[in-house]
Amino acid sequence: MVRQKAYELLQETINQGAGALGQFLETALKRHLLFIMHDGMEYYPERKPAGVELRQVIKHLPSFADDQFHYIHDQQLLVMQVSLPDAAAHLYLLVRRVMEADIPAIMKGVEPARLALTYFLRNEITVQHRVEQKTNDILSQAFESQRFRIEDILTDFDIRLDASQDYHVMLVDLGDSVPDSTAVDFKASLMQFERKHRELSLYPLFWRGKGIVILQDMRDQVELTPSEVDSSLRTLIIGWQKSFSKRYGISLSIGVGDRHPLREMKVAYREAQVALAYGETKSRRGFCKCFQDIGLLRPLFAGGMEPVLTFCRRTLGRIMDYDRENDADFLITLKLLMETNFNYKAAAEMLFVHVNTVRYRYDKIAQLLEKDLSDPDVRFDLYVAVRMSEILGVLHLLPVGYIGDVRERQHGRTASGES
Secondary structure, eight states, X not given: OHHXXXXXXXXXXXXXXXXXXXXXXXXXXXXXXXXXXXXXXXXXXXXXXXXXXXXXXXXXXXXXXXXXXXXEGGGTEEEEEEEOTTOSOEXXXXXXXXXXXXXXXXXXXXXXXXXXXXXXXXXXXXXXXXXXXXHHHHHHHHHHOSSSOHHHHGGGGTOOOOTTSEEEEEEEEOOSSOOTTHHHHHHHHHHHHHHHOTTOOEEEEEETTEEEEEEEOGGGTSOOOHHHHHHHHHHHHHHHHHHHHHHHTOOOEEEEOOOEEGGGHHHHHHHHHHHHHHHXXXXXXXXXXXXXXXXXHHHHHHTOHHHHHHXXXXXXXXXXXXXHHHTOOHHHHHHHHHHTTSOHHHHHHHHTSOHHXXXXXXXXXXXXXXXXXXXXXXXXHHHHHHHHHHHHHHTTSSOOSOOOXXXXXXXXXXXXXXX
16 A cells, blocks of 8 residues: 555656645645755745755754654754665755654655655756756856857846846855855855845856856946945945855855956956956955956956966966976975065075075076066066966966976985075
8 A cells, every 4th residue: 555655656746746745745744844955955845945044954964864863852843854875965854843752653654755755856866967067058158158148048047137237247166165055055145135235136156166146237226436336346245255154154255357248248257267366376265356456467367368378478488397397396486585575585484495495496597587587677577477377377277386207306306406
């Protein structure tokens, strides 16, 4: 009898989805319940981000088996799960207003639905993988291809942008160890933020481990000067950043591009990338950097990546080649010399080498570049090129480091003559 009911529920789920399964369980258990995935996305009774409290419950659940349960006594909340042996995803069933004495009957009532629940979970994982692939394809076309109009592509996300308006792009780096629930938390938080600030129109996406937010320019929404609007937007962004970081314990780093017409959205995206990379080269997290705030580098990067790459290769190419071919550290030595105003002793302490090694490298760099490193104009060009190379390295547009091989060393150094 139970097996027959399990197959009937499976067929109904295949034909009608989570709605039919949820309605069966609510009737059988005489209680309201929710289906929530491990990432905090609710699938029944509605498909939407689960409430903040429930997402926190899911996030901090202990490990337990499918034939077990987790009960939160003070909330009278019963949590059951369905998992797959070959996937990290979990589907959770949450039932409210449950007394401990009711748990055995509820567990028994859920049993006929487990086959259908397992099917639903596996099918949803497959769908998510397809969506992720499609998302990657769509956004690659939107922000990286020159063949497509971005406003046409984004309609696939139900994002309909006004060609008469200007837009910013905001990139949000949530860190390396981002839990699966972060994408849902990120989007839900921004939707709530938009409802609170009616002057904002924003469209959050999640791609390649980073949040992307398309922000409509506020000039038509508020009676402020352009500089006041920029300041107001920055204040709003930083306010959201602090709120999200505090609530979820994540240190967000943000890069924001300048405003551009819709047809130049790719430019705004590239500027947001540069602003984010600029902040990351400072080796700290939790910043909010706007493209307009990166000083002299702004007009240089505004001309596109190819002129920047050309300038870096022309200015630093010989040093980069030497580092790669000789397992050397001349580029980082040059960077630290400039940051310490060419103080050999200070640079040596930061590099953990003898001061004479830094003097040798200084002379060798001057020889490689065929430049007088005491010339202020030469130093200026070198500093700009080094800062550009750091940003390009973060963007994976310029190789950083070197490719080395095992070789014999003399006196703990390479055979290049360093002491």
